[in-house]
Amino acid sequence: MNEVYKNPKYYEIAFSFRDVVAEVDVFEQVIEQYSRIPVSTVLELGCGHAPHVAELARRKYQYIGLDLNPAMLEYARDKANAVDALSQFELADMTDFRLAEQVDFAFVLLGSLQARNTAELVSHFDSVGRALKHGGLYFLDWCVAFSPSNQSVESWEMARGQVKVKTTSQTHLIDPAEQIFEESLTLEVEDGGAMKVFRETFTARQVYPQEFLLLIAARSDFEFVGWWNNWDMSQPLDKTREISRPITVLRRVCA
Ligand SMILES: C[S@@+](CC[C@H](N)C(=O)[O-])C[C@H]1O[C@@H](n2cnc3c(N)ncnc32)[C@H](O)[C@@H]1O
CATH class of the missing domain: 3.40.50.150 (Vaccinia Virus protein VP39)
Structure with missing residues (x-):
């Protein structure tokens, strides 16, 4: 997704x-x-x-x-x-x-x-x-990753008008030798009374x-x-x- x-x-x-x-x-x-x-x-x-x-x-x-x-x-x-x-x-x-x-x-x-x-x-x-x-x-x-950890989770909420967005960013190491992490971003959105969830997952090489x-x-x-x-x-x-x-x-x- x-x-x-x-x-x-x-x-x-x-x-x-x-x-x-x-x-x-x-x-x-x-x-x-x-x-x-x-x-x-x-x-x-x-x-x-x-x-x-x-x-x-x-x-x-x-x-x-x-x-x-x-x-x-x-x-x-x-x-x-x-x-x-x-x-x-x-x-x-x-x-x-x-x-x-x-x-x-x-x-x-x-x-x-x-x-x-x-x-x-x-x-x-x-x-x-x-x-x-x-x-x-x-x-x-x-x-540049100055304070790397093998796993992290961060979450925050922002709003504009009637729209509320809760964001969760998660990373975990999947290949230590290649310094590759899987990262995911999840948006839980409340918009006009409807709840929607969006997720983006990708891999990235840390530097x-x-x-x-x-x-x-x-x-x-x-x-x-x-x-x-x-x-x-x-x-x-x-x-x-x-x-x-x-x-x-x-x-x-x-x-
Ligand atoms: C975290 S968003 C940042 C957007 C914006 N620069 C900002 O500061 O809000 C990352 C953006 O990078 C784009 N992106 C991811 N991989 C890319 C690639 N290989 N080449 C070009 N754009 C890429 C995504 O489509 C996305 O729009």
């Missing part, structure tokens, strides 16, 4: 705890400090319903959203068209894609770097390396911090810039104990 991503409206409510204006402020802070090029075009990988598209358009960035799921893209396109006709959407796999033109800044949010194995992880960075201009940044939210640094150091197209806790650049991760929503920034090596 892989249905969560086919129901963008409920997915959007489930993850509406984010402050997208503050998050776009952080993009701009990171760009100002570390990008070697001016930024006007931005690419979101695994864009889903494109939560940041309206705020990015308001600040005059040209947005490209890439996702595998047609329902998410359609929902995102409708939202973008309401604010700006310049946004583009690509139906493609983030582990192997090519864009017609390179962008100035790329980002992937909420742990959406969806590589199922090491080959796909490497191919993902090859694809992003091709898509990003020299000197541009790649911003990753919650994609641990020191292998991430080694992976990037072994590549000639990216350099590591830094990582910070909780979208806060005053909190570098050195010796941080409680890590939540860590961000990581890479730069496409200058020509």
Whole structure:
């Protein structure tokens, strides 16, 4: 029953705890400090319903959203068209894609770097390396597992108007040598008196911090810039104990 991503409206409510204006402020802070090029075009990988598209358009960035799921893209396109006709959407796999033109800044949010194995992880960075201009940044939210556990369960509730969504996210390790986890997302929705349940299950290869640094150091197209806790650049991760929503920034090596 892989249905969560086919129901963008409920997915959007489930993850509406984010402050997208503050998050776009952080993009701009990171760009100002570390990008070697001016930024006007931005690419979101695994864009889903494109939560940041309206705020990015308001600040005059040209947005490209890439996702595998047609329902998410359609929902995102409708939202973008309401604010700006310049946004583009690509139906493609983030582990192997090519864009017609390179962008100035790329980002992937909420742990959406969806590589199922090491080959796909490497191919993902090859694809992003091709898509990003020299000197541009790649911003990753919650994609490196700093506090891994073999099993986890998290649950929270959000509401919009009359719609209530209880979300449960579960992960468990299925292949320790390959670092592959099975992850599931369940939405229990109360909408207009009706109860509905949606579930999405997928496998993902986790990336641990020191292998991430080694992976990037072994590549000639990216350099590591830094990582910070909780979208806060005053909190570098050195010796941080409680890590939540860590961000990581890479730069496409200058020509
Ligand atoms: C957790 S959602 C995140 C959506 C959005 N970025 C956000 O911040 O709310 C993950 C998205 O990644 C997409 N996705 C999963 N695997 C993908 C792949 N291999 N290539 C492109 N998109 C993928 C899913 O369709 C889904 O829309």
